[in-house]
């Protein structure tokens with residue numbers, strides 16, 4: 160059994176994927192070209208955005224977003240305390256300070272109340288300028304955008320949606336990737352929409368930000384093209400071969416993989432209801448279930464379950480063992496007295512089970528039985 164079975168997906172899509180890879184090799188056009196253009200159009204249409212700019216990975220997509228928004232020294236960027244470092248790292252690299260916020264205890268996404276507390280604290284302290292909020296749809300579950308957008312508007316902050324884990328998810332009739340001035344995603348193989356290497360994309364409705372992201376991803380190119388360099392940028396492109404692989408995968412995601420993920424999540428949640436804390440998805444929302452996360456009663460019970468799963472060779476992971484504010488890289492970031500109780504509690508109790516659209520019922524039953532045995 161695999162935690163995420165990419166081979167099963169390849170077997171289902173082999174004919175189309177192989178033909179597309181061969182087409183790239185036959186055309187010998189490896190950077191840019193028709194597959195990349197078609198993919199950007201389809202991704203933008205799927206997410207419900209005017210523009211999509213593909214790039215080399217999800218971290219670069221966030222860096223392009225922060226660069227396009229002018230994030231730099233003296234700025235405060237607000238981020239959830241439960242995510243991977245990639246959400247915050249590019250803003251830090253650009254010289255901004257990260258201000259971490261506690262999570263909502265039900266969705267594990269950024270708490271709008273903690274966000275507002277931290278913004279007020281930054282304003283009261285006075286040395287940093289509140290600049291942007293990065294909202295991460297953690298494990299594929301959309302953030303509370305009504306509340307977050309209203310906080311961002313109240314304090315005139317740019318919202319960035321980190322949809323690395325939530326491509327395919329939706330929030331009250333809108334797909335993830337459509338929130339914020341800029342949204343980003345990742346095509347790392349294990350994400351809900353993954354390629355066969357690294358890839359990423361930026362989404363926006365704003366023509367100016369689209370131009371800036373395109374420029375920043377190609378050495379700060381100007382109107383005269385890539386040798387007319389008008390700003391400092393990066394070299395961040397999606398390979399044609401990855402675009403060719405993503406096209407049939409996007410189709411499968413939309414046609415059946417999202418439904419299959421819901422079915423797997425439903426079976427787990429029915430089996431564990433009343434025994435462990437199962438994922439909460441708000442009314443009107445659909446999670447992409449990048450991960451299926453359970454919370455044990457406490458750290459001791461979590462560690463017992465995990466060691467039983469390991470003994471029985473059932474794949475499992477802990478996303479994430481450490482809140483961001485505790486990581487060595489972020490220990491110098493200002494905290495303004497925030498206690499991160501929900502984030503600490505979450506990290507002590509969490510563990511994740513095998514989750515992918517090709518998980519068979521009998522495999523899933525084995526996972527369920529093994530967890531129940533440990534209880």
Ligand SMILES: *Cc1c(COP(=O)(O)O)cnc(C)c1O
Pocket residue numbers: 216217218219242243245246295321323324344345346347357358359
């Ligand atoms: C995976 C991920 C990223 C980074 O994407 P890469 O393609 O690995 O650079 C950023 N944010 C979140 C929440 C992620 O899960």
